[in-house]
Amino acid sequence: MSTQLPTAAPVGAGSSPAPTGRRPLSRRRAALARPWLLLAPSLLVLAVLLLWPLIRVVLFSLQDYGLREIVSGEPNWIGFANFAEILGSAQLWTIVLPNTIGFAVLAVAGTVAFGTAVAVLLASLGTTWRTIVSSAIMAAWAMPAVTGTYVWVWIFDADRGIFNQTLMNMGLMDDPVNWFTGRFSFYAIVLLNVIHHGFPFVAITVLAGLLGVPKEMLEAAEMDGAGGWRRFFQIIVPQLRQVFAVVIILSTIWDFKVFAQVYLMPGGAGSNREVLNLGVWSYVESFGQNRYGFGSAIAVLLTLLLLSITAVYVRTILKEEEL
Amino acid sequence: MRSTRLPVVAALSVVTLGLTACSGGGNGGEGGDVDGAGKTLDVWIMQGTNPSSDEFFDTVGEAFTEETGAELNVEFVEWGDAHDRFVTSIAGGTTPDVAETGTTWTPEFADAGALAPLGEYVEGAGLGDDLVDGLVEAGTYDGELYGMPWYAGVRSFVYNTEVFDELGLEAPTTWQEIEDAAIAVKDANPDMVAVAVPGDAEFTVYPWVWGGGGDVATLEGETWTSGLDSPGAREGISFWTGLATEHNLSSAGAVTWRETDVLDAFAEGDVAMAVMGSWTPAAIIEKNPDMDGKFSAVPIPGKDGGISPSVLGGSHLSMFETSDDKDLAFAFIEMMTTGEFAQEWASQSGYFPGQSSLLDEAVGSDDPLVAPFAQQFVDGGASVPASPAFGAVQAQKTTSVMMQAILSGQSSVEDASAAAAQELTDTLNGD
Numbered sequence: 001m002s003t004q005l006p007t008a009a010p011v012g013a014g015s016s017p018a019p020t021g022r023r024p025l026s027r028r029r030a031a032l033a034r035p036w037l038l039l040a041p042s043l044l045v046l047a048v049l050l051l052w053p054l055i056r057v058v059l060f061s062l063q064d065y066g067l068r069e070i071v072s073g074e075p076n077w078i079g080f081a082n083f084a085e086i087l088g089s090a091q092l093w094t095i096v097l098p099n100t101i102g103f104a105v106l107a108v109a110g111t112v113a114f115g116t117a118v119a120v121l122l123a124s125l126g127t128t129w130r131t132i133v134s135s136a137i138m139a140a141w142a143m144p145a146v147t148g149t150y151v152w153v154w155i156f157d158a159d160r161g162i163f164n165q166t167l168m169n170m171g172l173m174d175d176p177v178n179w180f181t182g183r184f185s186f187y188a189i190v191l192l193n194v195i196h197h198g199f200p201f202v203a204i205t206v207l208a209g210l211l212g213v214p215k216e217m218l219e220a221a222e223m224d225g226a227g228g229w230r231r232f233f234q235i236i237v238p239q240l241r242q243v244f245a246v247v248i249i250l251s252t253i254w255d256f257k258v259f260a261q262v263y264l265m266p267g268g269a270g271s272n273r274e275v276l277n278l279g280v281w282s283y284v285e286s287f288g289q290n291r292y293g294f295g296s297a298i299a300v301l302l303t304l305l306l307l308s309i310t311a312v313y314v315r316t317i318l319k320e321e322e323l
Numbered sequence: 324m325r326s327t328r329l330p331v332v333a334a335l336s337v338v339t340l341g342l343t344a345c346s347g348g349g350n351g352g353e354g355g356d357v358d359g360a361g362k363t364l365d366v367w368i369m370q371g372t373n374p375s376s377d378e379f380f381d382t383v384g385e386a387f388t389e390e391t392g393a394e395l396n397v398e399f400v401e402w403g404d405a406h407d408r409f410v411t412s413i414a415g416g417t418t419p420d421v422a423e424t425g426t427t428w429t430p431e432f433a434d435a436g437a438l439a440p441l442g443e444y445v446e447g448a449g450l451g452d453d454l455v456d457g458l459v460e461a462g463t464y465d466g467e468l469y470g471m472p473w474y475a476g477v478r479s480f481v482y483n484t485e486v487f488d489e490l491g492l493e494a495p496t497t498w499q500e501i502e503d504a505a506i507a508v509k510d511a512n513p514d515m516v517a518v519a520v521p522g523d524a525e526f527t528v529y530p531w532v533w534g535g536g537g538d539v540a541t542l543e544g545e546t547w548t549s550g551l552d553s554p555g556a557r558e559g560i561s562f563w564t565g566l567a568t569e570h571n572l573s574s575a576g577a578v579t580w581r582e583t584d585v586l587d588a589f590a591e592g593d594v595a596m597a598v599m600g601s602w603t604p605a606a607i608i609e610k611n612p613d614m615d616g617k618f619s620a621v622p623i624p625g626k627d628g629g630i631s632p633s634v635l636g637g638s639h640l641s642m643f644e645t646s647d648d649k650d651l652a653f654a655f656i657e658m659m660t661t662g663e664f665a666q667e668w669a670s671q672s673g674y675f676p677g678q679s680s681l682l683d684e685a686v687g688s689d690d691p692l693v694a695p696f697a698q699q700f701v702d703g704g705a706s707v708p709a710s711p712a713f714g715a716v717q718a719q720k721t722t723s724v725m726m727q728a729i730l731s732g733q734s735s736v737e738d739a740s741a742a743a744a745q746e747l748t749d750t751l752n753g754d
Contacts, residue, residue: 066435067410067413067431067432067434067435067437068434068435068436070410070413070414070435071413071435071436071437072436157576158574158575158576158578158579159516159574159575159576159588159593160576175575176574176575176576177575178575178576178578178579178731180578180579181578181579181727181731181733266523266576266579266580267522267523267578267579267727269523269720270718270719270720270723270724271522271523271579271720271723271724271726271727272579272724272727272731273724284718284719284720285719288715288718288719289714289715289718289719290410290431290714290715
């Protein structure tokens with residue numbers, strides 16, 4: 001680094017707008033190399049911190065890698081057997097994937113819808129109330145997932161939870177029900193937990209976008225006779241396309257990888273197989289059993305899946321923009 | 324280290340000699356003869372067993388330095404993080420010299436080649452016949468001892484004496500008496516959990532499997548076969564889950580309870596009977612001092628009297644292959660697992676020592692919260708399959724899956740136990 005800077009910096013300092021040198025070819029080459037030279041240190045750091053672990057994960061995924069291999073340090077190549085086992089698992093197709101995808105769709109829709117509604121509310125508030133409300137929702141965001149999960153578990157506890165108590169006091173239910181044993185009631189609670197934990201991020205991000213929508217356009221639309229809903233969907237939403245893209249992609253990635261919120265629920269750690277999702281399933285089947293190769297293979301597949309979802313989404317957004 | 328140069332050199336040469344002697348087929352483990360001056364022994368002890376471990380290990384450290392000249396460096400590791408810590412340290416080659424390993428982990432780490440065999444050292448110290456059988460069995464892998472029995476606990480049948488006295492009930496001695504007592508409690512206190520049947524607590528299930536005459540799994544030659552679907556096992560599982568599903572004597576919440584939830588509910592006074600560990604009485608009183616003197620224990624009743632066996636769960640002290648000075652390491656192991664320190668640790672923590680001669684003293688105790696557990700320990704102790712794959716069975720929660728399916732009414736005892744037996748057999752055989 002210290003050897004590159006003195007040579008690269010003077011060249012780059014004054015000459016970038018108008019190349020006027022006598023040797024344009026080497027100039028152009030220098031111009032091409034310059035950004036890479038400047039990027040080199042951070043690329044190097046990224047390569048060490050991100051790329052190498054990524055490569056290692058891919059290498060592990062092609063091995064039967066357990067505690068014994070860790071001790072001996074010997075590789076144990078088995079080709080694509082891990083991937084074959086994953087894709088051949090009936091549990092994956094009948095329980096794990098439906099749970100994961102179904103939950104992610106509902107959670108993303110719920111988080112984005114609720115977060116946007118809160119953002120609209122925030123945008124219509126005065127400064128004082130906006131500060132108060134946004135700090136309140138920030139508290140929900142700042143709460144660690146573990147703590148939040150336990151609070152929901154207490155609320156829905158079968159014997160002493162406030163939810164069952166209320167239903168029984170109102171005479172709607174005779175005997176307490178254990179909501180954690182049913183597939184749908186279990187995920188309804190996870191959904192509440194995840195939306196509650198995830199909506200503040202959406203609200204704050206969308207609010208920033210909302211405040212950037214030109215007032216003139218809204219006023220003009222109002223003059224033309226557009227009602228509140230129409231103004232929202234035809235003026236504001238198109239303006240916020242990029243914001244929604246970011247928010248939806250990030251939420252999708254987060255909600256696909258949900259782990260603690262399921263694992264910490266009663267029965268969520270594997271004793272109720274009906275509620276396994278991808279995160280818990282991969283933990284139970286791989287790391288819980290010291291099958292690190294198998295776990296790496298699951299991680300590789302999950303990464304590919306999320307990358308393709310993101311790619312498809314980014315493409316549709318960009319296409320609409322070009323039209 | 325204030326030792327002069329000469330003793331250090333001497334110590335090193337002694338160490339080298341010791342190692343040569345050991346690898347030459349050995350007279351390892353000569354107790355007090357080890358000279359570890361200038362050395363440091365790294366030890367990992369699990370946390371969450373004994374509230375006052377710090378002081379205890381200060382004393383141990385002083386005694387150890389006095390005996391061997393080496394420093395003792397004890398690091399406390401939370402049970403919850405411990406397995407991951409072991410794996411990462413094995414991967415990085417930074418394992419301690421000696422560590423406390425849970426009895427189900429010892430075969431797993433031994434299978435991976437991370438632990439050093441202890442058989443010769445134990446023979447050399449003349450301890451072979453003075454160790455508790457159940458713990459030796461759990462610490463033996465492939466015919467070789469890898470885990471030195473240190474301490475263990477056992478689960479028995481704990482009941483709320485306040486409720487029992489009020490209703491004039493006697494402690495149950497057969498399965499029928501458990502059911503009758505529970506029905507009486509439920510009739511008098513409909514809001515109470517008469518007997519806690521938790522869905523996510525595998526060690527509270529096995530006593531009924533064994534009590535009914537079944538097996539969790541047996542090894543024949545190289546092949547494991549699970550007996551969870553045998554008629555005896557099914558009878559036991561039917562009885563235990565039937566208390567909840569047929570007679571409604573447990574609670575809706577208990578379907579997803581772990582052992583910690585049972586403990587919490589019992590300490591609150593909400594539970595009349597439960598299968599609980601010998602280490603829980605102290606925890607119950609710590610959580611709720613009002614419970615002091617309001618509960619007692621009996622060995623888990625057998626079907627028609629006698630005792631239903633229960634798992635001896637506890638810890639070994641294991642020596643890692645990476646240890647530089649194995650004689651020094653064993654000197655520490657011997658010091659901790661026998662005699663004065665072993666006894667003190669056991670009495671402080673509410674566990675039983677792994678040395679038979681010390682255990683006999685505990686059995687003679689007349690403490691109503693020690694004697695029944697001691698009786699269970701000696702007459703009704705059992706071990707889960709000593710296979711490195713049993714950790715995988717636990718990770719898959721095979722037994723809990725079975726229990727929850729039965730308790731939530733999703734599956735019959737026949738179907739659930741057949742599925743569990745199949746999975747257990749497959750996992751233990753590595754299929």
